[in-house]
Structures are given as C-alpha cells and as structure tokens.
Amino acid sequence: MENFSNFLCMRSEVSLVVVIISLLAYDLIAGRKGMQYFQPVTLTLFAIHTVLHLLPHEAGTAFGGMYTYIPMAGVVKTILNIATLIIFLQAEAFNGEKLSNKRGEYYFLTLVTLLGFYFMISSGHFLLFYIGLEMASIPIGTLAAMEKQSKKSAEAGAKYILLATFSSGIMLFGISYLYGTTGTLYFADIPALIGANTLQIMAFVFFMAGIFFKISLVPFHMWTPDVYEGAPTNVTSYLSVVSKGAALFALALLLYKVFGNLVGQWQGILYGLVIVSITLANLFAIRQKNIKRFLAFSSISQAGYIVLGIVGGTAFGMTTLVYYIFVYLFSNLAAFGVVTAIENRTGKINIGDYKGLYSTNPMLSFVMMLSMFSLGGIPPLAGFFSKFFIFAAAMEQGFYVLVLIAVINTIVSLYYYLLVVKAMFIDRNEHPIPALQTDVYNKASLIFCTAGILLAGIFSIFMEKIETFGFAMLQ
C-alpha cells in the first residue's frame, strides 16, 4: 500500500512511461501500413497524457524524499509537454523518404529524454537528478545522429555525446565534493550544512558547469551551433526549447533551494555569465548565414536573458523565468516550424534563400516575422512582456548596470532578427522559394504558436497563474 501511494505522487511520470511503452509495442506490431499512422497515434497518446497532467495535484514526496513534487514543477512539466506536442506536430521530416524508417525510434527516444527531464525537475536527491540528466542526454546524442547519410548529423551526435559525457563527469566530480563535505545528497538536508566553505564552493562551481553546459551559456556553448546545424531540425528545436527549458528550471530550483546560502557567490558568477552570454552570442549571431546556426546563437543569448531573471534571487524572478520559458517556447518553435517546412520541401536552410519569401509564401513569412519580433521583444507580442518582466525582476534588486547592458544587447539582437525579416519582406529575388503546401500537422503547430505569441502577453492570466505557484514554491 505504501509503495502504491508513492507511484500516485509521481503519476505524470507513470503516465509518460505508459505512453512510451505503448508506442514501443505499436512500433513492434504495426505493419507497413500501420506505421504510416505513427504520427497521429503518438500525438493522440501524448495529448491525452498532457491533458491528464493538467489535473490538480498536491505537493508531496515519494521514496523517502528522492522524488518531490511541487506545483511549480508541474507547471514547468506542462510547458514541456506543450513544447513536445508542438515539436511532434512539426515532425514531418520523419514521414519523408530519408527518415521514415526511423519514425518509431524518433518518437520513442524523444519521449525518453522527456522522462529524463521530468525526473531531473522533480528530483529531491542528487543521484536521481544525475540519472534524470543522463537519461535525457544520451538519447539526445542518438537523436542528433539520426540522419545516417549526413556527415554533419554524425558529427553533431558525436560532438554532443562526447561533450555531454565530459560535462557530466565534471558534474559528478562536483557532487562527490558536495557529498564529501556535507555527508548527504538530499536536497532538503544540504542547505543547513552548506556555508562559504572553499571545498563546497568548488563543488558548487563544478556542479554548475554541468548544468551551464546544458543551457549552453557562454563559455560552455561551443557545441551548440554545430549540433544545432547538424541534427535533424526537429531534434534541434527539441534541444533549444525542451532541453534548455528543463535545465533552466532545474538550475533555478537548485540555486534557490539547495545553494541558497551561497547566494553571494552565485550572483557574481551569474552576473558575469549573463553579460558574456548575451553579448558574445549576439555578436556571433549577426554573422551567421545558416538559419539553424543563427537560431543556435539566438537561443544562447535568450538563455542569457532567462538567467537574468534569477540573478535577483526573488520569487518574482522565478516567475519571470518560467513565464519566459513559456513564451520562448512559442516564439522559437514558430521559427523552427517555418524552417522545417521550408527545409523539407526545398532543402534550403540559408537566410539568403529566404529572400523574397513574402511574395510566394505570405503566411509562412508572416509567422516567421512574428516569431522574430517576439524573440526580439517587440510589443504587443508575448516576447516583449517576458523580456520586460525579466528586466523588472533584475531591476527590483538594483542590478541597474546589468539590465542596461542586457537592454542594449536587445538592440543588437533586434538588428539580426530584422535581417531575417528584411530578407523575407524587403529584398528582391529572381528565384524565390516557390509556394509551399505545408502538411496539416505543421500548419496546426504554426497556428498554435502564433496564437501563443499573440495572446500570451496580452492576457495577463498566464503570468499571474504562474506567479501564484512561484510564490507558493518559496514558502
């Protein structure tokens, strides 16, 4: 009986496992014909899981504190679910010739990584945290290398696996120091035992390096552009939204809950990282010709902004972080949806190829423009609100100079986002990309993202909802 209630507490994980196993079974039994319906089947199952997850759920712990459930983590999981759902809608590449035989593996592995992120977010113990992280990163390496014929894809997979393993090693090293100095790995016990002890600070830095790798903050970002460019576009969008979002939330959670006593130290570290990440990534993004590399650098700088929210260390900062991830999901996935649609039909992935897109594909260009503007923080799109709140959270704690630097950087970022818009709307092209017919699923995903970009800012309910959880979390 005792064990059963434990599982009830982690029921979102359980339902995800059910989805994964049924997909695996479907993959086995479905014939050639059945495989064609793989995408709708997955979508249905996963949508059911997403809806189930929305049911109210009390906070609690399971397995002696290894696993903890807090409502805020539930919100983040919902956000991740929505993102994954949109990504699955955009997975038209896996219906095409090149990748259709990998269909089963793609959905299965993606969901396994999602399960890993679930555990990472909800862990109450460093070991579970580490297992979740590994469970997420190893399949991602496989996913990145999925396009077997492409050298770039293989390179991306190898690069990701090697670097991820390396950073995990460093993280484990940090965890071992932590265990050595405190004698426990439970999140709940550590804060009382932690102080400004040199060994513990070292442990903290090593541990954080592992997470920064996941979020790809400068200077831990070297893998990002190459992997983003080489991996199939769907995997790239998964990396840039779900993986990043989960790691960012985990970072915030650990900083607030476990390393709260080291606030002086981590504020300094984050201060520097934010400035470097935003500035360098912006400068590099200006020079990119390939849209996927471009989005990679853009996502690095976006991560910098998100971290800005937690520098202040307030509950409001936590809220803005989650809200930012929520908005970023729609903006970024809209961009990736357009990129996928164009790449699958024409194979073109350079910004230069987008010239004159508006004359042939007005809807796609419009969505792309909204997404660029939202990422650049232009009102009345959601990106403006999320950026504004992030800045407000940092200003509240008196980080005037930091905010000023970040805001000036938004202008640099606006410049390169405008370059894309300019290519689509203003530049002339003799041979623009011909008019495309996107498939139903991708269209649905783009409509969904557009709705998100347009509405998530104007209606304050989303933010206020997240805020109530944010404050509840820290009490």
Added chain:
Amino acid sequence: MLLSLFAARNRKQVLSIMVTGSAALAAASVYLAIRYITAGNGGATGTMLLTSSHMWYKPLNIGFSLGVDGVSVAMLCLSSVIVLTGTFISWKIQPLTKEFFLWFCLLSLGVFGFFITTDLFTMFMFYEIALIPMYLLIGIWGSGKKEYSAMKLTLMLMGASALLLVGILGIYFSAGAVSMNIPDIAHIDIPLDKQLFFFLLTFIGFGVLGALFPFHTWSPDGHASAPTAVSMLHAGVLMKLGGYGCFRVSICLMPDAAHILAPLFLVLTATGVFYGALAAIHQRDLKYINAYSSVSHCNLVLFAVLMLTRTAMTGAVLQMLSHGLMTALFFALIGTIYERTHTRMITEMGGLMRVIPFLGVAFVIAGLASLGLPGLSGFVSEMTIFIGSFENADLFRRVLTVIALSSIVVTAVYILRMVGKFLYGPMQNPHHNELTDAVWYEKLAVVILTAGIAYIGMFPLGLSDMLNESVGLIK
C-alpha cells in the same frame, strides 16, 4: 476607446475603409476634445479627466489606464488629422496596398495609445509599437537608400527605448514600487540621486525621438527615404512623442532633477535649433530641407519644455501642434510634387508656380507658417515660447533664448530661397510645363492641413488657455 476602430480594416476595399476609419477617428478625437472642454468647464479639476483604468499585470502594478488632459487631447486631435490626410495622400500607393495601410494603422495605433495612456508601462509599450512598423514602411515602400535609413532609424530609436526601459523601471522602483500610474507617481518624491540618474536616461531616451541635438541623425535620412504619408505621420506626430514624453515623464515626475540638469540640455537644444536651421540651408533635396527644419523646430520644443515656465511649456505644446500640421503639409506637398516631377532637387525644378498654382500656393503658406508669419500657427507658438523663456531672469537662459531666436532669421533664409528658386525661378526642365495640378484627394488633404494652421494662427486663445491650464496642473 479610439483603438477599437482599427479592428476592422483588412478587406479588399482598403481605401474606403481607411477613409471611413480615419474620418471616424478624427470625429472621435473632436468629440473627445469637446467632452474634455465641457468637463473642464463643468468644474472638474483633476489632473487627468475621462479616465478609465483596469489592473493588467498585478505583480508589477501595471494598469491599462487611460486618461487625457489638455495636452494629450490636443495631440490626439493632431494625430487624427494627420492620419486622415496621410490616407488621402497615399491614395495610389503601390505595391501591396493592403499591407501598407495595415502597417500604417499599427503605427497610428502606437501613437494614439501613447498619447492616451497614463501608465508608464503601456506608454512604453505603445512607443515600441509605433517603432517597428516604421522599419517595414520605410524599407518596403521608401525611396533612395531606404534600407540603410530604415535600419538606422529603427536601431537608434530602439537604443533610445533601451534607456527608457531602464528609466521607467527605475522610476517605478525608486518611487516605492506601488504604482505605474503617472499621476500617482507624480505625488511621490523620488530621492534626488535616483532622480538625476533616471532623468538623464528618460530625457535622452525621449529626446532621441524628439531629435535632441546630437542624437538627431536618424531623422533626416529616415524622413527623406520614407514614403510621403509615413514622413507626414513621423515628422508630424511621432517626433512629438519625444517632446510629449520628456514633458510627461521626465519633467513632470522628476522636477528636482529637471531644475538641476536643465542647463545642460538647454545648451544642446539651443545648438540643435540653430544647427538644424543652418544645415537646412545647405540642402538641395526638398525632403532634406524639411527634415532639417524639423530638427530645428523639434529642438525648439524641447528647449521650451526645459525652460520650466508655464508660458514656455504652453508654447512648447503649441509648437508641437503647429509644427505637426506644418511639416505634414510640407511633406504632403513634396510628395505630390515628386510624384509629378520625379525629382526632389530644387536645382532641377523652377517656375512651377505657373504650372501647378494650387500646390505652389499651399507650399508658400506652409513656408510662411514655418518662418513665423503672424496670422499663421508658427508665429503664435514661437512668440509664446520666447516670451516664456524670457520670464527666466538669468543671463544664461536669456543668451540661449537669443541664440534660438536668431534661428528664425536663418529659417527665413532657407524657406524663401527654396520657394523662390523652384516656384518662381526660371523653368529648368521643359517637361515640367505639362504637369497637372492637384487632384481632389490631394486638394482635400492640403486644405484640411492649411485650415488647421490658419486656425491656430488666428484663434489661438481658446487652445492656449486649455493647454495653459493643463500645464499648470502638472507642475
């Protein structure tokens, strides 16, 4: 209340919708003005009248609050007149007519929102809403080196908005983080050191838009490249956003800092007034002449605002109105003349008065208003400004006033030279003999604007009383 008009617009008969829409808008502004005046006569003495307020984002006390005082009523009327005439002037815009008006509407939405709101956040939001359409309007429908100008304009103004963002968040938090509502903050004393810092940020931030002297460089290029209607709206209204913002946010919320820092900015603006006039002499392109003349006049607005006397501030608002109408008339005429001659160089034109008498006469009227002929609006506003400035008894301010005053002479030089050369001078191009005079929609636009100029020139008393009262309430 005005904004809802813009909801329906996206149909095939774009033009008719635009005309009805903007006419309704103009009617609504006049109605608003009348309601405001009657409310004022009825003994209502609050700072803002006709307010309505909704809480929008609770965590930051952001409200969506609307309200008007004399200044904003005047500015709203000005904007609606210019939107209406701008629609007439761009009757034949090609290509992408629908898109052009869509962006044009969005631009005007930003402008109206800016003037009507009383909340710092929404004000900032509308400011940015007004910026982005500019990029596409200039980039797609502009002429000359349009891409360069569009990018320069957007980035410089976004740079200004970066300063503003930090500024308004700073004001909010240093005023105790209780409200974003401007009249509420005006009751709170902000500490002086904070005031100095944030005054600098917000004044420069808004000043860039108001073409404050060293930051005016976006304006000539932007105006010269923009399509006619956009030049009109931009020079006529958007640049007034700067003056209005300086007045409403910087000076009204931080009066102590304004007293201390005014001399610095007075020197800058006085230089700007004189420099703009001198630069205009050197130009050969009609649009550049007018653009530099706008720089000169807009600096005069800021100059007057900084004099911090009631008369000078009234003069500043009058100057905003007068310059808005006048410069819109100028750009409208230049646009229509350019459509006929396909050149804007005054050296290539001559003797046009005989060929297109209607446009010629209107041009002379605009020119005379610009150099301050009694009976037209320029005289009223400039007189008020200089009288107000001389109320300050110290030598420093008087010397600066004399410098600014002397710019009128320079203005006369370039206006008369320009008019003399291309309207009355010898015919340069035989083809120009076949030009046709204005058609009905152009005539209508010109008549409306000229009537506005004449009205302010002949009957300034009612208007200046209304403004004077509002300005007095704010101080």
